[in-house]
């Protein structure tokens with residue numbers, strides 16, 4: 001009998017709906033010449049945001065000499081630029097040997113979980129989350145234990161929820177700040193409280209800061225590694241979102257380990273980095289000009305954030321005007337995570353809701369459960385499109401909900 005190859009069981013419990021069945025349906029509709037407003041991923045370029053000339057020129061200048069393999073942790077010049085940036089911006093000193101460059105933050109999230117986790121280890125992950133974290137923990141043999149972020153406190157992590165989820169198996173906690181999908185930007189005092197909990201329970205922090213430069217209304221980003229004291233902190237950041245180069249795949253991970261608790265794990269990380277040989281070389285030449293731009297042209301980035309804030313305001317306002325929809329105003333990142341009041345709408349399955357919306361009104365959004373949110377009463381909306389498209393998408397949602405019942 002012919003041998004069949006099944007999907008390994010470890011994939012069965014993994015949820016990655018950002019590019020899952022709803023996207024497949026959208027692509028099927030598009031192949032039938034339907035035009036879809038795609039608001040499922042924070043990909044800036046299709047919405048008219050492009051990389052700067054400095055970035056493109058740097059790649060072009062170095063392209064012809066960058067076809068060989070390079071250092072498996074990333075080019076030394078690029079790691080020095082990251083170290084310089086973090087020192088100037090956050091007064092945080094990090095040695096180049098503690099920086100790993102990756103093909104996007106995504107690769108480094110997967111790698112770090114492979115390096116850190118033993119079978120059965122638990123990692124605290126926010127709910128709602130960016131689903132790659134939960135998926136990477138499961139794939140590495142660990143368990144993601146979700147703590148609640150609280151709608152009533154601007155989506156800040158609930159400290160009691162964090163404390164109540166800690167067990168003997170807890171190894172680390174994931175923070176996403178600024179947050180996807182809620183747009184929350186954490187205060188320094190909140191982060192300090194989390195550091196205290198981690199210190200007490202000997203837990204590592206994994207801080208995903210990919211939106212560190214997308215902030216609104218004078219909100220400030222606090223880089224937790226700069227005040228995590230002896231709590232080890234692995235920080236993740238990159239250029240996909242702030243520099244509109246999602247497709248170039250440039251990210252990095254920095255290990256802050258003042259008490260040398262992670263010494264042995266560095267070996268595993270180095271091994272994994274060597275096994276993937278090296279991150280894409282030409283794209284690492286984006287890092288120096290991109291980070292210099294951030295430091296030397298704050299007004300330019302402020303003006304982009306200002307434009308984005310206008311779109312956020314429009315989306316927030318229009319969504320809140322729909323009966324039964326309420327939404328916290330995000331202070332950073334690219335997303336709104338509105339709530340649907342079930343007293344107004346009879347929703348049993350949020351994935352079916354977004355699928356029905358897609359089929360009926362040709363707009364693609366993502367349901368809250370795709371972000372490991374425990375109730376079927378939220379969805380994520382991206383405010384990157386032009387104002388007219390935002391208006392159109394929200395108007396279609398308003399009309400759709402009016403008659404919707406499952």
Ligand code: PLP
Pocket residue numbers: 042103104105106107130176180208210238239240246249250251
């Ligand atoms: N972390 C968060 C919170 C994200 O939202 C994303 C992408 O949307 C990533 C990581 C992955 O980013 P990258 O493009 O660097 O792989």
